[in-house]
Amino acid sequence: xxxxxFQSSIEQLESAAKFLGxxxxxxxQLSQPQRIVKVNFPVLMDDGNIKIFVGFRSQHNNAxxxxxxxxxxxxxxxxxxxxxxxxxxxxxxxxxxxxxxGGKGGVVVDTKQLSxxxxxxxxxxxxxxxxxxxGPNKDVPAPDMYTTPEIMAWMVDEYSKLxxxxxxxxxxxxxxxxxxxxxxxxxxxxxxxxxxxxxxQKANLVPQNTSVAIQGxxxxxxxxxVLAQQLGYKIVAISDSTLALYNxxxxxxxxxxxxxxxxxxxxxxxxxxxITNDQLLELNVDVLVPAAVENVINEVNAGNIKAxxxxxxxxxxxxxxxxxxxxxxxIISIPDILSNSGGVTVSYFEWxxxxxxQKWTKEEVLNKLKPIMVNAFEEAWAAMGKYGTDMRxxxxxxxxxxxxxxxxK
Numbered sequence: 198x199x200x201x202x203f204q205s206s207i208e209q210l211e212s213a214a215k216f217l218g219x220x221x222x223x224x225x226q227l228s229q230p231q232r233i234v235k236v237n238f239p240v241l242m243d244d245g246n247i248k249i250f251v252g253f254r255s256q257h258n259n260a261x262x263x264x265x266x267x268x269x270x271x272x273x274x275x276x277x278x279x280x281x282x283x284x285x286x287x288x289x290x291x292x293x294x295x296x297x298x299g300g301k302g303g304v305v306v307d308t309k310q311l312s313x314x315x316x317x318x319x320x321x322x323x324x325x326x327x328x329x330x331x332g333p334n335k336d337v338p339a340p341d342m343y344t345t346p347e348i349m350a351w352m353v354d355e356y357s358k359l360x361x362x363x364x365x366x367x368x369x370x371x372x373x374x375x376x377x378x379x380x381x382x383x384x385x386x387x388x389x390x391x392x393x394x395x396x397x398q399k400a401n402l403v404p405q406n407t408s409v410a411i412q413g414x415x416x417x418x419x420x421x422x423v424l425a426q427q428l429g430y431k432i433v434a435i436s437d438s439t440l441a442l443y444n445x446x447x448x449x450x451x452x453x454x455x456x457x458x459x460x461x462x463x464x465x466x467x468x469x470x471x472i473t474n475d476q477l478l479e480l481n482v483d484v485l486v487p488a489a490v491e492n493v494i495n496e497v498n499a500g501n502i503k504a505x506x507x508x509x510x511x512x513x514x515x516x517x518x519x520x521x522x523x524x525x526x527x528i529i530s531i532p533d534i535l536s537n538s539g540g541v542t543v544s545y546f547e548w549x550x551x552x553x554x555q556k557w558t559k560e561e562v563l564n565k566l567k568p569i570m571v572n573a574f575e576e577a578w579a580a581m582g583k584y585g586t587d588m589r590x591x592x593x594x595x596x597x598x599x600x601x602x603x604x605x606k
Contacts, residue, residue: 202281202491208517210284213593216584223601230280232256236326240319243312252323254302256336257283260603263334264300265290265541267341267370270319270348274303285512286541288596289534292573295545298600300336302327308343320348321355328359333366333552339544340370350375366551369544378547380562381540386420387563388539389510391570392531393425393484396506399578404429408445408482410504411435412474413489414454417510417537421488422450434469434477436489437462441477442469479503487514494519502528509533515589524587532589534596535577542569 207228214224234254239247253276256264266286279301287299304323308316330336340349349371357363365376373379380387397404408431411418418435426432432450434443440463442448448469456466463471478485478498485504487493491513494502499515499522507523507530509515515523515530523530546562549555557565580591 201277202513203277203284205513205517206281206284209589209593210597212517212590213597216586216590216594217598217601219597219601223604226604227258227284227597227600230255230257230283231259232330233276233280234327234330235276236323238322238326240315240322242315250304250306250319250322252302252304252326253279254327254330254336254338255279255283255300256330257299257301258287258600258604259298260600261287261291261298262296263298263332264336265297265339265544266300266302267339268301268323268344268352269303269342270306270308270344271303271342272305272307274305279303282512285534287600288593289538289541290545291596291599292535292577292592293538293542293545293569294573294599295542295569297337297541297545300338301341302338303341316348317351320351324352324355325359328356331356331367332360333364333548337366337544337548338368339541346370346372346375346377349377366548369547369551371547376547376551378543378550378562379557379559380566381543381547382416383420383424384543384562384566385417385510385537385540386422387424388542388566388570389417389421389486389488389508389536390424390428391539391567392508392536392574393421393430394428395571395574395578396484396508396531400506402483405431407431407484408433409484409486410443410477410480410482411486411488411510412441412477412493413437413487413511414457415489417540418486418488419450419454421486421510423454426450430484433482434472434480436474436477438474438489440464441472441474442466443472443477443480444469484508487511490514492516494523496522499523500526502526504528507531508536510537512537520587520589529588531574531577532592535573535592538573539566539570542566 282301371377488510496518499519
């Protein structure tokens, strides 16, 4: 089973390339980032010691615009991971039709072990180490796993000091009062729900009769669940990292999240039974939404998936081996590079607002987001029919073609 995310990203590219008749040279170019930066940088700890941390920034392709992608602070950060995620960002921006390429970065660190002052010094030191390769028209980072709007604000401040002028457009995902965009918090989940609505039209799904299971209740899973439930969809399961809640008649998402907020977990919530995350994935539902981590649907469990449709809200939740199995079983999986592109689209809006010194309302932001998500879905759905292939490959074909067209202009 392939668990290396970078190998998965190459395999997905190769599948799409066959439909486009791309030369080996172009495929090889797109298989590797244009630049991978690795930095070892010192941070002063509260006890007076200096500790060296390792950070990365992968810049995959900038044919369509500046590199764009998140920064994660995690012990799981590897060079392979950031290379894969930067490639997925290239395809995601192309699918959404926004003028960015793909980038991704991270620092190998357990933020739980840092004080707030150490976290700020780490954030500033990382930017100091990479500031010459980023910029509003070069590479625009954003928050990701275990990074926050506050961390982005520190980074903007540090970058601005280093270049000698206030430069809010260098990083997106900032606090609202520091140039962040209204609507960014719920943007990824909202974009996924727009996709759910389009899928419902194609598949003749009636919200009240459509059961949805969501793995994950972080920012993305939470907003997907709340917004879909508001539209009448029946959310029968939702989970966190330890367990899942299941009620065939529907889980009250707000009540479940309030319980978690008060007690720290879903344990003891009385409005649903408790099952495992693995069991959630195999529930007999109409729509399955993996919104947590990578590789949860793989060759081991793909044969047990009972959902008719999958909307991928996590990055890379379905492995290439699982893809083949799902396709053979006529299960349509809406790929992550389409489903969760709402976040990067609103990041683009933030960048635009910063560059033009504007401030849009939340209503304006979401009104601009919807047609982009709808158009991306419609293009991919049409390509699935045109090329006679699965939804992921069709979406990749569209994305890769847009990038190659920009490369050879």
